[in-house]
Amino acid sequence: MNDTNKSGIRTAIVGVGNCASSIIQGVSYCRAFGEDAIGVSFPELGGYKPGDVELVAGFEVDARKVGKTLGEAAFAAPNCTERFHTDLADQTAMVYRGPDLDGVAAHMLASPEDRSFRLSEAPALSKEEVVAVLKETGAEVMMILLPVGSHQAVAFYAECAIEAGCALVNGIPVFVASHPVWAEKFKAAGLPILGDDFKAQLGATIVHRALANLADMRGVQIDRTYQLNVGGNTDFLNMSDHSRLTLKRESKTEAVQSAMDQRLENEDIRIGPSDYVPWLNDRKVAYIRLEGRLFGGARTNIELRLDVEDSPNAAAEALAGIRLARIALDRGLSGSVDAASAFLFKHPPVQLEDTNAHDMLMAFANGDGEQA
């Protein structure tokens, strides 16, 4: 770190799945490789580097992860993301048994095969115990990486964050940072909140938004569009239970709609997770199509196929979110940190065009953005 007064960013992660695995690996990787680390989103933000994130606790329900260190849990089944950095000797923080609530999809519980969750038989921590862990480990930032559809679980952990005095970074499509009631609760507690739902580094949303922007900028009229996504990780398995993905679809659709000059009718836009293909593991393939009209009404269409390793793609932005939360804490900011959220999340409190959002984020990190 540049500033010797700055300590590591003590962070607790809720949900030690594939995204967490990529974050855990990513922190150790950035420490080991420094400036030679590949593909780092924001190598430095306000004096903080990704390797300055210090993971101090994890919360999980899966028997294969509870009671292990984060370094061990990162590679425990059903995690299946790429192992891009396997020396995790520095990741010694423990994984605690959190409550189930709705943080486990019903079909996963029912499923006997190897990739399903295996619920830990250890007693789940109460709210007071989770708060105690956060305080004892000195956590200052909590990052939520629970399965899509975990409404009660997000509310539970958000309340724990408030009681323990942690900033919150919400990576999933349950609306808290972008929900005025929650934003107000964090403001009242004097704590910052960032979210909601990561916009992956080079993911389907940012690419779709860029294509829509390009068409708008060139005067092309967009008539209809879709974005179909398939993948083989537990996120996609969870989302094959369609009752869990209402807010995910809303978050993804709104992220694309908000990038267009003219909103499309609901029947002309279809965006969302589309199917679970087990053998893809953590690979995600997105098929994006835009149809529209050029000068004089001449027809055009664009088909684009994006193929990515899903979790490192989200982890890149997560490591920026944690550092921005710490910057907000350093400055005594509270409530929703709009200037830092628009670039990193699909459903921020305020949607901005991505280059403007990038400029605002950098201005914020450099100290000329939001004031306390």
Ligand SMILES: O=P([O-])([O-])O[C@@H]1[C@@H](O)[C@H](O)[C@@H](O)[C@H](O)[C@@H]1O
């Ligand atoms: O940005 P994007 O590629 O549309 O969407 C991404 C999802 O595909 C991914 O599964 C999740 O881990 C990321 O947080 C992000 O939501």
